[in-house]
Amino acid sequence: MRRARSLVTVVVLSAVGVLLLGACGTLRAGSGSGGAATPTEPERWQTFAPFRVTAARLADDRRTLSVDAEVPGGRKTCARNLKAVVTDTSDRTVWVQVTFSALTGGAPRADCRTTATATAKVRLPSPLGHRELAMDTHTAFTADGAHLPELRLCGNLGCHPAPTGCTPASYDQAVMALDVPNHTSRGEEHCDGKWLVFDVSSRMGPACPEDAGPGCEASLGDRWFFRAEKSGWKPIARGTKGGCADVHRIEPAFPSTLCADLRPLQRSK
DSSP states (O other), X not given: OHHHHHHHHHHHHHHHHHTGGXXXXXXXXXXXXXXXXXXXXXXXEEEEOOSEEEEEXXXXXXXXXXXEEEEEOSSTTTOEEEEEEEEEEOSSEEEEEEEEEEEESSOOOGGGSSEEEEEEEEEOSSOOTTOEEESSSSOEEESTTOOTTBOEEOBTTBSSOXXXXXXXXXXXXXXXXXXXXXXXXXXXXXXXXXXXXXXEEEXXXXXXXXXXXXXXXXXXXXXXXXXEETTEEEEEEEEOOSTTHHHHTTOTTSOHHHHTTOOOOOSOO
């Protein structure tokens, strides 16, 4: 429950923080210049989450953490008191919450409509080790595979994406390596752990309801061929022809057992 509450708090703070560029960093009442309009509400300091955490570093002791965060403006009247606090830990994750204070109310300051990077430090209860450092529900860092002292920012597939292999998670990783629209569907896979081929289909045409009728069935299909590398599945060829012609023109080593029986694709239906 404590972990859930901390994550909810960060999400709420982040949502409020996104609105802050248009409202924070205001002048104190009575300190305006050039006949500024009278504030409609008193100015007060409030706590927000940063727009995003951009980097994290560990000192040599592997416990002292420095966090770079994007906040409004570059003046103390825009943002101050950036803090990083450990909210929870487990054997797999260390949760850190980052907040700052900003003025709300009064007349907006133009110099607070930009962003700046500020740094906060916190000492972890124990060395991070192989655990993930979770800043919010979308931002995480890890020391695994990082060039210390900089921690590695994890991607959409997490800090440790599925390795290349003949698994659904691995195939999802392969789709993300393609320049294809969101919600692209994947067809049957042919895989041996080192080589992979599957078809993808992307819906086209007007937006359609769930009970789509004629005119909502148009799709664009492609066949993609991959080679396993340390970084994941690497696309090496694409096409619509049957058999191995499309891939063997580029990579003759692709196994015929994975492509010989492939049927030609129809570009649309």
